[in-house]
Amino acid sequence: MLTFPMNLMTNWSDDNENDNDNDGDQRRINRVIVDEVDFFSDRNDKSSSPDDDVSMKINHEIYDPHCNLAADHVNTGLQLLISNTGSDQSMVEDVSSINAEEKRAKTAQVEQLQEELRFKNEENQKLKEMLNTMRSSHTNLQMRYVSLMQQKQNQTEHDQVVRGKSEEKGDSVVARKFTSGTAEVDDQQVSNSCNSDEKTQTSTPQNKRKLETDPDSSELVQAWDPIKRPILNPPNAADQSAAEATMRKARVSVRARSEAHMINDGCQWRKYGQKMAKGNPCPRAYYRCTMAMGCPVRKQVQRCAEDRTILITTYEGTHSHPLPPAAVAMASTTAAAATVLLSGSMSSADGVINPNILARILPNCSSSMATLSASAPFPTVTLDLTRDATDNNQNSHSQFQLGQPQNFGSGQLPQVIAQALYNTSKFSGLQLSQDVGGSSQLNHTQQASSLSAAITSDPNFTAALAAAISSIIGASPPNNNNNNNPNIINSTTYNQ
DNA sequence: CGAATTTGACCGGCGC
């Protein structure tokens, strides 16, 4: 049966050729040839004799009207023969006009699809912008929520401590002395590591005074009031203001090797001052955010005295405006740091960081990248991205670590840092009480590698990675020792 | 020419 249509086609083709010749005799001959085709012959011998009865019989059976398939094929062939003799030209015109119509229809369809595609692209673009805006808003709201929850908790703890203190006054002196001592240790280390920023001071009175005079602080209070005041204890407005001032003054300090005069963090900055800081031959530059009028965020940039390849960038405040995707991570960082620091510094009446804070936030951290200090003039998180990832015991502060910190390009650095803190904040706020565990070391490595690659290729991608890294931290086994793998985000316990 | 940067002056906090 396989040869049947092929043979038919062959003959149909022959018919066409003969139609063009308009040769009736030839047609007759071809008809004979059709009749002569022996579809069941193994030889496929077209030259078989017309006198071959067996062959004719078989062909008749095939052309039997009851055999629809064969009959249809034959009829088609005949139609073609007839059409070619008569209105050939009109048929061609009809076909061409149909083709033209089809072409027009298809062209119109393509244009319509293209238009639709353009529209979808525009819509997609708008949605992207909306998403960015929403993401930024979401982050800010998240930070506020975390802050509120922690302040509420801290207030409870604070009340308990105050109640306890009123019973034993002598201990408060010891506690103050202890706090001061801790501060001196912090300051010494910070100072020795190039910076004279953090002097031995207690932050609370200064911040309170600062709040009275600092327009930025009042601005911040205004910005946060609608959410905070009604929920939190209104009678304690002074404490609330102090907390907000602390939030305003909480800082994130980043130490990183960079040849650039400033790291690119996605924001726009305007330099408003430069000073020679004591103990450092390198001047300190002061910048303020110019992305929106009245944005309270400031940053200081200074080179390390001991190693001038190290750039120290200190961020302060929370942005009061929507941020571009590239800047969201860093902005979240300062807010997160403020939240963490507020939580730590307000955890006791003396402003000592709660020893368990970072242990709770980063249960599997074990190294030396970040220093958290509430004893400085302003509570500060110092992220040191210049140390070796396996250097675990350099100081006694609470720390967490980002693997392979060295050699980040100036453009990549802030995103990495920001992401770390951003996720830290997410974890601290939203997953604080969650049990951790279940994620494998392999997943850590793979996702960290993905993070590196993505950051390297597209700084804006960090925002999208936030959730992924957050899940990494959140799912890490508590006692996972990742020190041997520099790509792993580690965490440490707090040493007092 | 407007925007950004520089730089000296000024202010407030803190220690002595």
Next chain:
DNA sequence: GCGCCGGTCAAATTCG
């Protein structure tokens, strides 16, 4: 109270 220091302001200067 004085001096030191960090931080900010604002006029002068530079840059694009």
